[in-house]
Amino acid sequence: MSQFIGKTAVISGGADGIGKSLAKALGQEGMNIVIADIEKQPLAEAEQELTGLGVSVLAIEMDVARKSDWERTAKAARERFGDIHMLINNAGVSGGVGSVETLDEASWRWLIDVNLMGVVYGANVFVPLLREHGEPSWLINVASMAGMCGVPLGGAYTATKAAVVALSEAWAQELKDQAVQVSVLAPAFVRTRIHQCNRNRQRRYASHIEPSADVVKVADATTQAVKNGIDVNIVGQRFIEALEAGEFYIFTHPNYQPVTDRRSAAIAEAFQRASDSPFLKDIKQQNVLNFGGQ
Ligand SMILES: NC(=O)c1ccc[n+]([C@@H]2O[C@H](COP(=O)([O-])OP(=O)(O)OC[C@H]3O[C@@H](n4cnc5c(N)ncnc54)[C@H](O)[C@@H]3O)[C@@H](O)[C@H]2O)c1
Numbered sequence: 001m002s003q004f005i006g007k008t009a010v011i012s013g014g015a016d017g018i019g020k021s022l023a024k025a026l027g028q029e030g031m032n033i034v035i036a037d038i039e040k041q042p043l044a045e046a047e048q049e050l051t052g053l054g055v056s057v058l059a060i061e062m063d064v065a066r067k068s069d070w071e072r073t074a075k076a077a078r079e080r081f082g083d084i085h086m087l088i089n090n091a092g093v094s095g096g097v098g099s100v101e102t103l104d105e106a107s108w109r110w111l112i113d114v115n116l117m118g119v120v121y122g123a124n125v126f127v128p129l130l131r132e133h134g135e136p137s138w139l140i141n142v143a144s145m146a147g148m149c150g151v152p153l154g155g156a157y158t159a160t161k162a163a164v165v166a167l168s169e170a171w172a173q174e175l176k177d178q179a180v181q182v183s184v185l186a187p188a189f190v191r192t193r194i195h196q197c198n199r200n201r202q203r204r205y206a207s208h209i210e211p212s213a214d215v216v217k218v219a220d221a222t223t224q225a226v227k228n229g230i231d232v233n234i235v236g237q238r239f240i241e242a243l244e245a246g247e248f249y250i251f252t253h254p255n256y257q258p259v260t261d262r263r264s265a266a267i268a269e270a271f272q273r274a275s276d277s278p279f280l281k282d283i284k285q286q287n288v289l290n291f292g293g294q
Contacts, residue, residue, distance in 0.1 A: 003136070003244070005030035008081040010073065012036050012064050012122060013091030015043040017192030018142065018235050022088055025236030026057030034077045036060045036069075037091065038200050056081075063202065064091045064118030078129070086138040087126040089119040089164075093197040096156045097219050102212060108156050110205035115160035119167065130180050138181050138243065141168045145188040149259050153218045161186075172248060181246060185239065188253035189229030195222060250258040 007025050013019040014035030027033045027050055031212075035050070037043045040061055046061035058080045062069035066256060077084055092115045096107030119141055130137035147161030166186035175182055193199075201207075211219070236250050242250040274280060 002029045002101045007085035008032040009086035010034040011088040012138035015046045018088040021232045021236035032056045032081045036062045036073045067071045067121040083133040084129045088140040089122045090142040095198045097144045104209045106205045106207045113154040143186045185250040191229045193224045
């Protein structure tokens with residue numbers, strides 16, 4: 001029998017794309033599903049689609065960048081389904097392409113508030129609920145392969161997704177004795193509407209910067225890569241497989257391994273150079289510096 005039957009999952013950004021594919025996959029495993037999203041119409045359509053699949057679903061309009069919206073979502077989810085067993089911090093935006101010199105503050109704030117603070121608020125509000133019933137539960141953060149490497153002209157997106165990976169690593173250790181399994185999902189390109197994410201840019205983050213030719217080129221290439229990405233339903237199915245196996249890093253694109261291999265190799269070489277450094281050897285011998293740690 002599936003370990004998910006009768007349990008409840010809350011999925012931010014669950015009205016569309018990857019969030020909806022996770023909602024469908026988990027709903028078909030027998031979970032009650034709460035989809036929480038900023039976009040009204042797709043939210044109503046997703047609610048209808050999930051209901052048509054026989055899933056018990058609650059749809060809530062909310063903005064992940066507002067903590068009070070998370071509190072309202074938690075209250076409504078508990079009133080409808082009782083105990084909460086899974087939070088998936090999935091809502092995210094990728095707009096705000098720009099260089100170190102040109103990306104404007106409004107775009108930085110938008111990405112930080114949605115992609116990073118949205119995850120922080122979600123976990124802050126829901127972790128006490130995941131812990132309170134003592135049953136196995138899950139905290140899942142959706143990062144990206146972009147969080148595993150630097151992407152030129154995508155500094156803001158890269159930074160927020162790298163932060164989500166780092167937070168997941170920190171929280172997995174914090175929560176390891178609390179029956180809360182923490183995982184981080186890091187896809188590469190998936191065929192969704194992420195390239196149209198400006199549709200969800202709240203008015204308070206409006207940007208008036210004209211993008212340069214370089215930026216337009218990168219944005220166009222990214223749009224093409226998303227359109228050529230894997231089918232979104234593969235992510236939902238792969239996610240169930242990974243959760244059942246208790247995976248922490250959940251990857252959907254094994255062909256991207258060379259990206260993390262190159263980074264690991266560069267870090268290993270840098271440590272080797274530090275190990276071989278005559279300067280560091282010298283001060284270590286003189287006991288000038290306490291290297292501490294390992
Ligand atoms: N599609 C890809 O290629 C890809 C690759 C790696 C990671 N991701 C990540 O996957 C996650 C889902 O993206 P997607 O590709 O399904 O995109 P999508 O645009 O299809 O779906 C994102 C959902 O989040 C919602 N959303 C956006 N801002 C919100 C806010 N402030 N509050 C609440 N909901 C909000 C949107 O309305 C939408 O339903 C994101 O975190 C994204 O960064 C996507």
